[in-house]
Amino acid sequence: MEIxxxxxxxxxxxxxxxxxxxxxxxxxxxxxxKRDALTFLAxxxxxxxxxxxxxxxxxxxxxxxxxHPLPGHLTLIRVADPYATLAHLMSxxxxxxxxxxxxxQPCFIAEGVVIPEDAYIGAFAYIGKGAAIGKxxxxxxxxxxxxxxxxxxxxxxxxxxxIYDGCRIGSRCIIHSGTVIxxxxxxxxxxxxxxxxxxxxxxxxxxDDVEIGANCCIDRATxxxxxxxxxxxxxNLMQVAHNVSIGRHNVFAAQSGIAGSTQIGDxxxxxxxxxFAGHIKVGDRNEIGAQSGIPNNVGDGNRLMGYxxxxxxxxxxxxxxxxxxxxxxxxKQTR
Numbered sequence: 001m002e003i004x005x006x007x008x009x010x011x012x013x014x015x016x017x018x019x020x021x022x023x024x025x026x027x028x029x030x031x032x033x034k035r036d037a038l039t040f041l042a043x044x045x046x047x048x049x050x051x052x053x054x055x056x057x058x059x060x061x062x063x064x065x066x067x068h069p070l071p072g073h074l075t076l077i078r079v080a081d082p083y084a085t086l087a088h089l090m091s092x093x094x095x096x097x098x099x100x101x102x103x104x105q106p107c108f109i110a111e112g113v114v115i116p117e118d119a120y121i122g123a124f125a126y127i128g129k130g131a132a133i134g135k136x137x138x139x140x141x142x143x144x145x146x147x148x149x150x151x152x153x154x155x156x157x158x159x160x161x162x163i164y165d166g167c168r169i170g171s172r173c174i175i176h177s178g179t180v181i182x183x184x185x186x187x188x189x190x191x192x193x194x195x196x197x198x199x200x201x202x203x204x205x206x207x208d209d210v211e212i213g214a215n216c217c218i219d220r221a222t223x224x225x226x227x228x229x230x231x232x233x234x235x236n237l238m239q240v241a242h243n244v245s246i247g248r249h250n251v252f253a254a255q256s257g258i259a260g261s262t263q264i265g266d267x268x269x270x271x272x273x274x275x276f277a278g279h280i281k282v283g284d285r286n287e288i289g290a291q292s293g294i295p296n297n298v299g300d301g302n303r304l305m306g307y308x309x310x311x312x313x314x315x316x317x318x319x320x321x322x323x324x325x326x327x328x329x330x331x332k333q334t335r
Contacts, residue, residue, distance in 0.1 A: 001025060001096065005057050005075045008038070011092070012085045014059070018075030024056045027090060035073065042083040050074075059085055100138060110147075122159070134171060146182070152208065164220065170208035176236070178215040181206070185219040185226075185242020185260060198222060200242060207231075213238065213254070229266070241278070253290065265300070275307075289315075 003011075006020035028037035030046055033055035040059040041050050050058060051068045057075045059082040070076070079085040103115060104123040113131050115121060122141035127133070131145050134153035139145065144162040151157065152171030161175050164182030175181070187198035202221025206228045212218070213236035220226060221243045228240070229247040235254040240246070244258045247266040256270055259278030268282065271290035276282070283300035293307035305315040 001093070005077060008057065008089070009077050012077070012079055012088060014077040014079040014085070015062070016075065016077055020075070022056045022073075022075045027086070027093075028055065030055065030058070038089070040082045040086045042081075042086075104141070128165065158214075164204075167204040167206075167220070169206050170210065170230075172209050173206055174211040176212060176214040176216075179212050179218070180216075181212075181218045182220045183217060185222055187222050187242060187260075202226065202243070204228075207248075210234075216240070235272070247284070287312075 002023045002025045004021055004023045005016050005018070008014070009016045009020070024038040025036050028034065028039055030039040030041060030049040030053050033039040033053055035054055035056045037055050038057045038059070039053060039055040041047060041064070051070060053071065053074065055074060057077060059077050059079055061082055062078045062080055064078065100120040101118055103109070103121045107121055107123055107125045109115065109121065109127045110129040110131065112129065113127055113133070115133055116135045118136050119133055120138040121127065122139060122143070124141050125139050125143045125145070127145045128147035128149065130148040132150040133139070134151055134155065136154040137151050139151070139157045140159040142159050143157050145151070146163055146165035146167070148166045149163050149169070151169045152173065154171055155169055155173040157175050158177045160177045162180045163169065167182040169175070182204045184200040187200055188195035189198055200220050200222050202224045204218050204220050205225045207230040209231045210228050210233070212234045215236055216234055216238040218226060218228070218240045219242045224243065226240065226243055227245045231249040232246055233251045235252055237255045238252060239257040241258055241260040243261040245263045247264060249266055250264060250268045250270065252270040253272035255272055256274045258264070258276045261279045262276050262282070264282045265284040267285045269287045271288060271292065273291045274288050275293050277295045280294065280297050282294065282298040285301050286298055287303045288294065288309060289305035289312060291307070292305055292309040295308050298304065303312040304310065305312040
């Protein structure tokens, strides 16, 4: 689909600077874009590419001031937030693509399960007794939907996802391939002869607009619920243990792990490979750097880094001192 700079600006509420009739038909990174591409500048580190890009159109911030002449072929669209605007445009284009519908064969759908007319069930999918499938849901091939599972309207379950009995998935959720939802939590009672398994009788409850990456494990609760709140996004290869409660609009980068019964609040930003101890509470609007360890409770509005995690500025100063230790010891030995 071709679209002009003026049409794009009208769509996103931006201002055109340059030739409004220039048309593009794809998206591209600023360093790789060609004349038929729309690109964007959100990170100042990439500003130098704007002066040499071959892109036809670039999204830039409203207050962007060029330090050098721009390419003559380049049209700018000024917006309040280029990155958010790009996400909006890409979502819009994605929504125009045809979506699968209907029931492919072979698959298994338990007796009594009603599949809405606009839903999609891929080949070799299994849908157990008492499952509820919402309107417009898409369940791709080789998925397992256990007995009593509910999947909300417009949710997408990609190939190879396994959702154990009784778990609840909200509306407009996206669950990527290989993820397992509702496996047993890691519960064992030590005895004189070994470890006795503690039955995990709860469920996993996932609220609306949650996205879960590939190959994640979300364990069912021992009793009650393991919960993931509205709008939260989990990257690939994450472990969420039994009875964990994650609030609204959190983002977690890949390979993070959350031990059992930990509670995490709202609007937190978590880097990759962060580890949370069990039975702790983390507040709201924290930023936690990659590979940090969180052994204790955390309040609100902190920027943390390190293991155990400390204030990010303190961590940075500590790293400077650590690098100087050989020098400091050498000075001490020469005295």
